[in-house]
Amino acid sequence: DGGITQSPKYLFRKEGQNVTLSCEQNLNHDAMYWYRQDPGQGLRLIYYSQIVNDFQKGDIAEGYSVSREKKESFPLTVTSAQKNPTAFYLCASTLAGGRNIQYFGAGTRLSVL
Amino acid sequence: QQPVQSPQAVILREGEDAVINCSSSKALYSVHWYRQKHGEAPVFLMILLKGGEQKGHEKISASFNEKKQQSSLYLTASQLSYSGTYFCGTGGGNTPLVFGKGTRLSVIA
Numbered sequence: 401d402g403g404i405t406q407s408p409k410y411l412f413r414k415e416g417q418n419v420t421l422s423c424e425q426n427l428n429h430d431a432m433y434w435y436r437q438d439p440g441q442g443l444r445l446i447y448y449s450q451i452v453n454d455f456q457k458g459d460i461a462e463g464y465s466v467s468r469e470k471k472e473s474f475p476l477t478v479t480s481a482q483k484n485p486t487a488f489y490l491c492a493s494t495l496a497g498g499r500n501i502q503y504f505g506a507g508t509r510l511s512v513l
Numbered sequence: 514q515q516p517v518q519s520p521q522a523v524i525l526r527e528g529e530d531a532v533i534n535c536s537s538s539k540a541l542y543s544v545h546w547y548r549q550k551h552g553e554a555p556v557f558l559m560i561l562l563k564g565g566e567q568k569g570h571e572k573i574s575a576s577f578n579e580k581k582q583q584s585s586l587y588l589t590a591s592q593l594s595y596s597g598t599y600f601c602g603t604g605g606g607n608t609p610l611v612f613g614k615g616t617r618l619s620v621i622a
Contacts, residue, residue, distance in 0.1 A: 433609060442515070442600060442614040443555070450607065458609065490554060499543065499562070500610060502602070504554035 402427045406491050406505035412513050413478065413485055421476045421508045423491035429503070430496035432474035436460060437488040437507075446489075449474055450496065478510065486511050514539050516603045518613035525591045525620045533586040533616045535601030544577055544584040545602040545610060548595075555600060558586075588618070596620045 404425045413419045423432065431450045435443040445458030449468040463482025468474050478485045488509050492502040516537040525531055535544060543562050547555040561577035561584055572589045588595055598617045602610035 440614060443612040445609055448609050499560050501557050506554050
């Protein structure tokens, strides 16, 4: 079955540590996105990538980094510069030239130890 | 600019109807509606494009008023399975969607 796989489902970060969230899709979608979800805040865009080896900052990119070396993969690193990383992180993808319909992964819940 | 959703939360009994609104200060090209159940990923419900209305899911329909830059989601004869948080997303073309803060819908027996 085609879809988006995020791992791990739960992640704990220690003070000063960088952690990487994985996002893989086999939908052959061109564009991929990372969102952060906090209670009552909706979905806020961190980074997005429309093609391989290219990505753009979203509204809340500070303290995060991404790479897009392969079409299927768009990992997100939460760096130690992100002082409040506790949140639910969602990865999504869309088909270029389509109606921008977002297909989401199941999410990663990140907590600070 | 983040679209504004109203109400923030609503509680319904099974069989009742509800309306969720989404408004934007910017001209809208399209409006998306998604539903997210607790702890799960959002799921696409439907899209409304400029110049048209598209019904997408179960007994849920939506309208799109381009002049007022608003969309409304209508849930009729609600079922327990309708519970969740509903998000509208606005945008279009190659620009990423911008999502509202969500409306939490609880349907009780």
